[in-house]
Amino acid sequence: MIPKSAEPVVEHLLRDLAPQVLAAVARRHGDFSAAEDAVQEALIAAAAQWPAGGVPANPRGWLYHVALRKITDHLRSEMARRRREDAVATQVWAEWAFVPPPDVEVGVQEDDSLALLFMCCHPALTPPSAIALTLRAVGGLTTAQIARAFLVPEATMAQRISRAKLSIKASDVPFEVPGAGERAARLSAVLHVLYLIFNEGYASSTGAQLQRTDLANEAIRLARMLRELLPHDGEVAGLLALMLLTDARRHARTGASGELIPLDEQDRSLWDRGQIAEGVALVSGALAAGSVGPYAIQAAISAVHDEAASADETDWPQIHALYLVLERMSDNPMVSLNRAIAAAMVQGPHAGLELIRALDDDPRLRGHYRLDAVRAHLLERAGDAAGAMAHYRAAAERTASAPERDYLTLKAAHLAAAQADADPGT
Incomplete structure (x- = not known):
C-alpha cells in the first residue's frame, strides 16, 4: 500500500x-x-x-x-x-542471461518516448487503431478517456486496442524504431496522437480536475522533440504552436477552488506572454512558408484569441473565416460546432443556432455534452432563458468532468434565479 x-x-x-x-x-x-x-x-x-x-x-x-x-x-x-x-x-x-544492474540504463534513451510514438504507429494498423494504442502506451490515457476523444463507446475502443496488439503480433513487420522514410509515412498519425494527448491534458474528459498538466506538458515536450527532428515541417510547427498558444491560458482557466473560468471572463494578465510569443512566431513562420494544414490553421485561430487585449476586441470575423478554411480541410463535427460559435459572434446567435441544427443528426455528436452546451450558450444569447436552462442541465448530466458539470449547473441556476427575480409570482 x-x-x-x-x-x-x-x-x-x-x-x-x-x-x-x-x-x-x-x-x-x-x-x-x-x-x-x-x-x-x-x-x-x-x-x-x-x-x-x-x-x-x-x-x-x-x-x-x-x-x-x-x-x-x-x-x-x-x-x-x-x-x-x-x-x-x-x-x-x-x-537473456545478462540483465543490467538496476543503476545502469542499458537500452533506455532520453528520446524513447518519441521513438515509442513512431513504433506504435505501426503499418499493420489502421490510423485510428495506431492512435488508440499510442495513447495507451505513451500518453497513459485510460480506455474510457480514449473512447471519449474518438467519440465512440468504451467497449468499442477496448476491442480496437486489443485488435491492434494482435495485428502487430501477427504481422511480419518488426516492432522497432522506423527509418526516415517510414517515419514520414507515420507522421500524420503521430501528430494526431500528440494532439489528442494535449487535449486530454488541457481539458480532462473525466475527474475532479479541469486540467491534467502532466499530460499537457508531456505532449508539449514530445512536440518539441518532434520539431527538433523535423524542423522544416509546417504541420509539426503548427501543432507545437497550437499547444503553446492554448496552454498559455492555463493559469487563468480555473479559479481558487478549481472552478472553470470561460475564455471571455479570464484575467488575461495571467496568460503566459512568453508562450504566446513563441507560438505566434511558429505559426507565422509555418504560414509564411506556405504550410496551411489543419494544425497551423487551429494555431492561427488560437493566436487571434491570444493577441486580443480583451474579449470584446477579439477579431471574430477572422476567426470565422479561419474556421471556414478548417472545415473544408476535415470532416470533424467539433470544427463545425466551433464555427457555429464564431458565426454567432459575427452574425448573431440565430445564425449559430441554424448551423447547429445541421449537426443534430451527426452520430458522432449524438449525446455529446458539447452540443448541448453550445446550444445553451447561444439560446442564452438569443434571450431564450428556458431553452438555455434545459440544455445547460442536459449538458451537465452528460459530461464526466466535475468542473464542467459544476459550471454548466451553475449557469442553469443563474438563469433560473434571474427568471425568478423577473417574475416573483412564479
Missing part, C-alpha cells in the same frame, strides 16, 4: 518513466504485448516498494531491469510448459 504522502510523487514519476521503459523493452524483445505486460508488472512492483524503501538512484534502469526479468520469468514458464529440449532452452536463456 502506498502511503498517501508518497502517492503523488511516485505516481507522477512512474507515469513519466513508463513509456520510456516500454519503448526500450519492446525494442529489445520485439513483442509489444509481452513488453507492455512486463512493464506493467514492474510498475506495480515499484509502486509497492518505492514509497517504503525509497526511489532508486536510477529509477528508469530499475524498471527496465525488473521488466526484463519479468519477461525472462514468463519465457521460462512458457518453455517449461512446452517441454522444449534442454539444448534449445539453454541457447535461448543464454541470450
Whole structure:
C-alpha cells in the first residue's frame, strides 16, 4: 500500500518513466504485448516498494531491469510448459542471461518516448487503431478517456486496442524504431496522437480536475522533440504552436477552488506572454512558408484569441473565416460546432443556432455534452432563458468532468434565479 504522502510523487514519476521503459523493452524483445505486460508488472512492483524503501538512484534502469526479468520469468514458464529440449532452452536463456544492474540504463534513451510514438504507429494498423494504442502506451490515457476523444463507446475502443496488439503480433513487420522514410509515412498519425494527448491534458474528459498538466506538458515536450527532428515541417510547427498558444491560458482557466473560468471572463494578465510569443512566431513562420494544414490553421485561430487585449476586441470575423478554411480541410463535427460559435459572434446567435441544427443528426455528436452546451450558450444569447436552462442541465448530466458539470449547473441556476427575480409570482 502506498502511503498517501508518497502517492503523488511516485505516481507522477512512474507515469513519466513508463513509456520510456516500454519503448526500450519492446525494442529489445520485439513483442509489444509481452513488453507492455512486463512493464506493467514492474510498475506495480515499484509502486509497492518505492514509497517504503525509497526511489532508486536510477529509477528508469530499475524498471527496465525488473521488466526484463519479468519477461525472462514468463519465457521460462512458457518453455517449461512446452517441454522444449534442454539444448534449445539453454541457447535461448543464454541470450537473456545478462540483465543490467538496476543503476545502469542499458537500452533506455532520453528520446524513447518519441521513438515509442513512431513504433506504435505501426503499418499493420489502421490510423485510428495506431492512435488508440499510442495513447495507451505513451500518453497513459485510460480506455474510457480514449473512447471519449474518438467519440465512440468504451467497449468499442477496448476491442480496437486489443485488435491492434494482435495485428502487430501477427504481422511480419518488426516492432522497432522506423527509418526516415517510414517515419514520414507515420507522421500524420503521430501528430494526431500528440494532439489528442494535449487535449486530454488541457481539458480532462473525466475527474475532479479541469486540467491534467502532466499530460499537457508531456505532449508539449514530445512536440518539441518532434520539431527538433523535423524542423522544416509546417504541420509539426503548427501543432507545437497550437499547444503553446492554448496552454498559455492555463493559469487563468480555473479559479481558487478549481472552478472553470470561460475564455471571455479570464484575467488575461495571467496568460503566459512568453508562450504566446513563441507560438505566434511558429505559426507565422509555418504560414509564411506556405504550410496551411489543419494544425497551423487551429494555431492561427488560437493566436487571434491570444493577441486580443480583451474579449470584446477579439477579431471574430477572422476567426470565422479561419474556421471556414478548417472545415473544408476535415470532416470533424467539433470544427463545425466551433464555427457555429464564431458565426454567432459575427452574425448573431440565430445564425449559430441554424448551423447547429445541421449537426443534430451527426452520430458522432449524438449525446455529446458539447452540443448541448453550445446550444445553451447561444439560446442564452438569443434571450431564450428556458431553452438555455434545459440544455445547460442536459449538458451537465452528460459530461464526466466535475468542473464542467459544476459550471454548466451553475449557469442553469443563474438563469433560473434571474427568471425568478423577473417574475416573483412564479
